[in-house]
Structure formats: structure tokens, C-alpha cells
Amino acid sequence: MNTELTPTEPPQKGRSDLTSIASIGTGNMGTALIKGIMSADEKLDVRATTNSAASAKALAEELPSAAITSLEDDAGANRKAAAGADFVFLGVKPWMMADTVADLAPSLDANTVLVSMAAGVAIADLATLAPKNKIVRIMPNTPSAIGHGVIALAPSAEVDETTVDTLRTLLSGAGLVVALDETEIPAMTGISGSGVAYFFLLAETMIAAGVKMGLSEETAKQMVVATADGAGRLLSEKPDPSAQRQAVSSKGGTTLAGLQTFIDAGLFDIAEAAAQAAGNRSLEMEKENSQVING
Ligand SMILES: NC(=O)C1=CN([C@@H]2O[C@H](COP(=O)(O)OP(=O)(O)OC[C@H]3O[C@@H](n4cnc5c(N)ncnc54)[C@H](OP(=O)(O)O)[C@@H]3O)[C@@H](O)[C@H]2O)C=CC1
Ligand SMILES: O=C(O)[C@@H]1CCC=N1
Structure with a gap:
């Protein structure tokens, strides 16, 4: 496990030809997704963060080839993990998304694509938090850990086809990838994510x-x-x-x-x-989180 991760010493140095992904907030869903992705592509450069050092230690056992860091050990862990990554998966709880993305955004490369798995956080609000980055919203489910998940993928209009294809290929290691419009995410959540x-x-x-x-x-x-x-x-x-x-x-x-x-x-x-209750809750959360993000 590489627990020392700084911007000047990127993990997996010399592997810049490989797709690099960062997982910011790697709990139940983030771990399931990253596990599925990694099991299908062992050559990926993967960095993952947690809040506590204890969670980072446990995660290192689940994702032995990833570079794991925690905010408890290093307040800059998220920024460092995300630096230069092709895709940054956001797996913190929905209500933490505002603070987490606002903290990350200034240090992100403009080419980095943000992939949010949060329920109830709209693309438009993520774009407010990270205006220079392209955003994809996904809704996965936990069988992704064993390659049998279902992952809805809703890219924002700015995301080009090649990027969507690369992300689709990555996610297909975790299960069935279905491209949807963002407005269809609540229904997908109601029958599959939840x-x-x-x-x-x-x-x-x-x-x-x-x-x-x-x-x-x-x-x-x-x-x-x-x-x-x-x-x-x-x-x-x-x-x-x-x-x-x-x-x-x-x-x-x-x-x-x-x-x-x-x-x-x-x-x-x-x-x-x-299914309706879960879908409606997703829409309600979008409103709540939008208020937090936009004041
Ligand atoms: N669980 C599910 O089936 C699904 C969840 N989702 C979405 O996935 C997201 C995560 O949910 P879930 O995995 O269940 O939640 P968990 O609580 O299991 O995971 C959250 C993770 O975020 C970490 N964390 C907390 N604060 C920070 C921070 N500031 N920076 C970095 N990491 C942090 C936690 O670390 P620590 O352990 O140290 O606290 C933990 O690893 C949510 O937005 C949810 O809507 C989407 C689809 C399905
Ligand atoms: O319960 C939740 O809010 C998350 C989103 C879908 C599954 N779990």
C-alpha cells in the first residue's frame, strides 16, 4: 500500500499512459464500484481516499494495489489523490458533496472528468461547484463489487463521445452500464440503485x-x-x-x-x-442539496 501520496510524487509514476482514477470517499458504494472496475482492468492507476485512518487501513485490504490515503492522516489527501487523474469518482455522502467538491475543484486539471455517484445531487449543481470540469452523474448498485452491478450513466452535454466510451469501458468491469438522461436517474434509483x-x-x-x-x-x-x-x-x-x-x-x-x-x-x-418513494426521495434530495450549494 502506498500511503504517502503527494502531487510531486504521483502514485504509479511512469504509468502516465494508463488511465488514472481517483475515488474520493471510498465506502460501501465507492469500494464496490472501484473493486469491480479494478478486477476487470488490473493496469489502472487507482488512488482512493477515506475520512478516517481506520477506514483507509481496512480499504487497503480490499484494494491492495490502490494508493489509499485518509483525511485524518493528511488534510490534503483528496486534492492529492485527484491531482492529474483522468476520472475522479465522487463517493462521499450526498450532503458532503458541496464541501468536498468545493475543496477539490481549484486543484483539478481541466481535463479531469468528475463522476458523481451521489444520489440526489444534480449535474447542474456539481457544475456550479467545479465549473472548469466536465461532469458525469452515475447511479450504481452494490453488486458492482463482483462485476454484476447495474450502473446508470448520465453525462452532461459537454462530455464528448470518446470520454463516455472510455468511462463506459471502465464501468463495464463493474456490471451492466446503461446510458440514461439525468431525468431518468430517479426511476433507475427506485428499481435498481436502491x-x-x-x-x-x-x-x-x-x-x-x-x-x-x-x-x-x-x-x-x-x-x-x-x-x-x-x-x-x-x-x-x-x-x-x-x-x-x-x-x-x-x-x-x-x-x-x-x-x-x-x-x-x-x-x-x-x-x-x-420505487416511487425512492425516486421521489432522490428528487427531494436534489432540491435540498441544490439549496445548500446555491445558498
Ligand atoms: N450504498 C449504496 O448502495 C449506494 C450509494 N450511492 C451513493 O454513494 C455515496 C456513498 O454512499 P455509501 O458508500 O453508502 O457511504 P459510506 O458512508 O459507506 O461511504 C462514504 C465514504 O466517504 C468517506 N468520507 C467521508 N468524508 C470524506 C471526505 N471529506 N473526504 C473523503 N472521503 C470522505 C468515508 O470515510 P470514513 O469511512 O472514514 O468515514 C467513506 O469511505 C453516496 O453519495 C450515495 O448516495 C449510490 C448508489 C448506491
Ligand atoms: O440509499 C441511498 O440513498 C443510496 C442511493 C441508492 C442506494 N443507496
């Missing part, structure tokens, strides 16, 4: 149900995890959820009895309301 958690919630409820019906927690968990894995793989190979559901359902059988319970409880409405 949506992955709905599947985890369903898994939790099914494990609890199995335990209530007499299985041990360990057995129930093992079965539900394997069932989710099998369902996901099958759906991926044959992407028609309705057909897959029907293939499980025998006339007068057990599955229809279970499915009817979901339908009677209003599952379609619940799923729609959940």
Missing part, C-alpha cells in the same frame, strides 16, 4: 418465515441464498420473469397458493410505491 435492497429485504423475510415454520436459521439462510442465486442466474439466462414464474406454478399446486398471498396483499402496488 432496488437491490428490496431483493435483500425479501430474502430476510423469507429466512424469517422459514425459521417460523421450523427450519434452523442456518438452513433457512442457506436455502434462501441459494434460491436467490438460482433465480437470478436463471432469469439472466432466460430474461422473462413472468414465464419463469409460470414455469414454477402447477395448477392447483403450492406455488400458486404462495403467489396468491403476495398478490392479495397488493405486491404490485407495494413494489410500485416503493
Whole structure:
């Protein structure tokens, strides 16, 4: 691990032909994304920052070939990591974006592209914070860590095709990349960025149900995890959820009895309301963060 990182001694010196990326704020999502990207391209020059030294230490184990620094060890860590990077991924919490980008912006190269993964921070507001840099807004999800994420990509109008292609190639190491208009990000968040958690919630409820019906927690968990894995793989190979559901359902059988319970409880409405709630919250956060950024 390179923990000493200064502008005069860039990490991976002599590798200027390689794409360099900096990850500013590398927690759950930043780590998942950078892990996915790095596993597909081991030659990348990667710098990553955290707030605390303890998080930097833990991150170094997850991303052994990256140069990791923390603000606790060096107040200039973000600026130094971002210096000269081709792409700077912004992975701090949405409400920290204003201070973090305002601190970084003066030391960024004009060619550096800022890639924000924050929910509820609009491109126009990021552009206010970093007026000389091009901005791409993305919305990833956590399976990016194992190359099975979904990453929505919304470039601002100034970002050229070549840059979008390079970023798309980088992100494709983390999963499926889908180019969207920024106005579509709330919907994507509602079904995928946040949506992955709905599947985890369903898994939790099914494990609890199995335990209530007499299985041990360990057995129930093992079965539900394997069932989710099998369902996901099958759906991926044959992407028609309705057909897959029907293939499980025998006339007068057990599955229809279970499915009817979901339908009677209003599952379609619940799923729609959940996606809407997440999407609406994304829009609300855009307004809140815009007020913070623009005063
Ligand atoms: N989690 C998810 O599934 C998704 C999250 N997002 C977005 O990703 C962003 C990060 O969320 P998430 O990963 O969950 O949050 P985490 O809290 O897990 O990660 C935040 C990271 O930022 C670091 N940090 C805090 N302050 C600073 C700072 N001033 N400079 C540099 N690093 C700092 C933290 O370090 P330390 O650990 O030391 O505090 C931590 O590494 C959010 O904007 C969120 O909207 C988008 C899609 C999905
Ligand atoms: O919960 C959040 O706000 C973030 C954005 C999408 C997933 N997690």
C-alpha cells in the first residue's frame, strides 16, 4: 500500500499512459464500484481516499494495489489523490458533496472528468461547484463489487463521445452500464440503485418465515441464498420473469397458493410505491442539496 501520496510524487509514476482514477470517499458504494472496475482492468492507476485512518487501513485490504490515503492522516489527501487523474469518482455522502467538491475543484486539471455517484445531487449543481470540469452523474448498485452491478450513466452535454466510451469501458468491469438522461436517474434509483435492497429485504423475510415454520436459521439462510442465486442466474439466462414464474406454478399446486398471498396483499402496488418513494426521495434530495450549494 502506498500511503504517502503527494502531487510531486504521483502514485504509479511512469504509468502516465494508463488511465488514472481517483475515488474520493471510498465506502460501501465507492469500494464496490472501484473493486469491480479494478478486477476487470488490473493496469489502472487507482488512488482512493477515506475520512478516517481506520477506514483507509481496512480499504487497503480490499484494494491492495490502490494508493489509499485518509483525511485524518493528511488534510490534503483528496486534492492529492485527484491531482492529474483522468476520472475522479465522487463517493462521499450526498450532503458532503458541496464541501468536498468545493475543496477539490481549484486543484483539478481541466481535463479531469468528475463522476458523481451521489444520489440526489444534480449535474447542474456539481457544475456550479467545479465549473472548469466536465461532469458525469452515475447511479450504481452494490453488486458492482463482483462485476454484476447495474450502473446508470448520465453525462452532461459537454462530455464528448470518446470520454463516455472510455468511462463506459471502465464501468463495464463493474456490471451492466446503461446510458440514461439525468431525468431518468430517479426511476433507475427506485428499481435498481436502491432496488437491490428490496431483493435483500425479501430474502430476510423469507429466512424469517422459514425459521417460523421450523427450519434452523442456518438452513433457512442457506436455502434462501441459494434460491436467490438460482433465480437470478436463471432469469439472466432466460430474461422473462413472468414465464419463469409460470414455469414454477402447477395448477392447483403450492406455488400458486404462495403467489396468491403476495398478490392479495397488493405486491404490485407495494413494489410500485416503493420505487416511487425512492425516486421521489432522490428528487427531494436534489432540491435540498441544490439549496445548500446555491445558498
Ligand atoms: N450504498 C449504496 O448502495 C449506494 C450509494 N450511492 C451513493 O454513494 C455515496 C456513498 O454512499 P455509501 O458508500 O453508502 O457511504 P459510506 O458512508 O459507506 O461511504 C462514504 C465514504 O466517504 C468517506 N468520507 C467521508 N468524508 C470524506 C471526505 N471529506 N473526504 C473523503 N472521503 C470522505 C468515508 O470515510 P470514513 O469511512 O472514514 O468515514 C467513506 O469511505 C453516496 O453519495 C450515495 O448516495 C449510490 C448508489 C448506491
Ligand atoms: O440509499 C441511498 O440513498 C443510496 C442511493 C441508492 C442506494 N443507496
